[in-house]
Amino acid sequence: MGHSGWSQGIVFHTNLEESLKEAKQQKKLVFVDFYTSWCGPCKALSANVFPQQIVGDFYNEKFISVKIQCDDSGYGVALGKQYKVAAYPTLMFLDGNGDIVHSTAGAPDAQGLIELGKTALDPQKNQLSLLKEWDSGNREEAFMRKYFSSLMRAYQNAKAHDDFEQYFATLSKAEKASSFTFELMQTVKELPFSPAFDYLEQNKADYYQTVGKGKVDSTIAKSYLWYLKNLQYGGMMNKDLTEFNTKLAQFKAKNYPYYDEYVAFYDVFDFKNSDNKSDAEIFMTKGTAFLAKYGLNNDDYTISLTMMLANLIWGKDKGVAGIEWMERLVDRNPDVRYLDSYFHILFRNLRWDQALEVAQRIKEEQIKQNRSTKDIDQKIQSIADARLKYGG
Known part of the structure; x- marks a missing residue:
């Protein structure tokens, strides 16, 4: 490989098998960017991070790099399944045999990507080293915290579940009920x-x-709420609610006091009209009635319904109910975490001035906490862009 492409950032290949062979010869790791055509953070990485010279200089020297599109006609889809990629972008490092050395999901900045590469190269820190330590029988608390957190960050949830269940089965009654196991x-x-x-x-x-x-x-209650909600969502996407209905019936048989409340929540998400079309008006009416009855029990109800409504509507005051839901929540609990959803619903209703006010509040908070304002700056810019396009 010549040095000609280095000033353009990372030089990517598209064939994994050839890259693995090359990596074996050069005694290097392969860096794989698993992405899709629809993923926003993937596009941001490709446009803003991979092309930087500082990134290219590091990655082109240390790794053979490959881009794999996981929603293509087949090659990338198959590889995504083989490596159990569950989130995009997934950034993975493989040895010459194609075995995972390190993996994470998400879109770091240039410095973060370089740090990620350094971690992958460090046999004391990468996931492979944690895996070897786990397989050799290390069950110290500090190590297990690190091991399972690392798997979950990499969206290797299935592996984390399997290893945890096997570990759990070996414990005594007292160990199972310890606060650490919990x-x-x-x-x-x-x-x-x-x-x-x-x-x-x-x-x-x-x-x-x-x-x-x-x-x-509360852990048990919350787990059921979102587990069943995800089953309902998946079932609606696949137009098959069999598993949701089966598990809901099993949940009912447990006689928890919050069964009726949960069923009412799930029912809001059934908002088809008589023509079997999704209808935002039905959703708003149901959502308002549900929140009047149960909204004070769980702030996440309001967030979940608002974000769903934001996906359903676009236009001047098309989803005012969602703004009202968020106003009530923020009045009751001015938690800064909620401002993001508040911004989103204002934006989707084309309420630019209010959206800007909320964005400024988020930005002030981030500056106070010494956190990056990159995301909120983009949102502020998106208001200016939308104003130009849609007026107001």
Whole structure:
């Protein structure tokens, strides 16, 4: 490989097999960018980060780099499945045999991408080293925290679940109910109907002693709420709600006091009109009625409904109900985390002045916390762009 392309940033290939051969000969790792045509952060990486000379200088020297499109006609789709890619972009480092050495999901900046490469190259820090340590039997608490967090960050959820379940099965009754094991359950996001979750439900009294009743009960309640919600969403996408309905029936049989509340929440997302078309008006009417009854129980109800409505509408005051939902929430609980959804619904309603005010509040907060304002600056710019395009 000549040096001619170096000033343009990372030189990418498109054939993984050839790149693995080359990597073996050169004793290098292969860096793979798994992306899709529709993924925004993927496009940002390709436009703003990969072309930087500082990035190219590092990656072209240390790695053979490959781009794999996971929504192409087949080659990339198959590779995405083979490597169990579950989020985009996934940035993966492979050895010459094609085995994973390190992996993460998300779009870092130039410095972050270089740090990621350094971690992948460091046999003391990369995922492969954690994996070897796990396989050799290290079960120290500090190590396990690191191991499972690393898998979850890389969206290797299936591996995290499998390894956790195998570990859980080896524990004594006291160890299972320890606050550390409970913490690991949260890290790997143990789902309802899994063996460890079933055990937690059947032995709640033991966990009440170590973790506290409030925390245990709210963890169980929350887990069911979002587990079933995701099943409903997936079922609607695939036009098959069989699994959702089956699990909902199993959930009902457990006689939790919040069953009716959850069913009412899921029902809001069934907003087809008589022609079987999605209807934002029906969604708003149902959503407003639901929040009037249950909105105070869980702030996430408001966020979830608002974000759904934002996807359904675009135009001057087309989804005012969502603005009202968010105003009530922010009045009640001015948590800065909620401002993002508030901005989003204002933007989708073409309420530029209000959206700008909220964006400025987010920016002030980020400056106070010494965090990057890159994302919110882009949103502020998007208001200016939209004003030019749509007026107002």
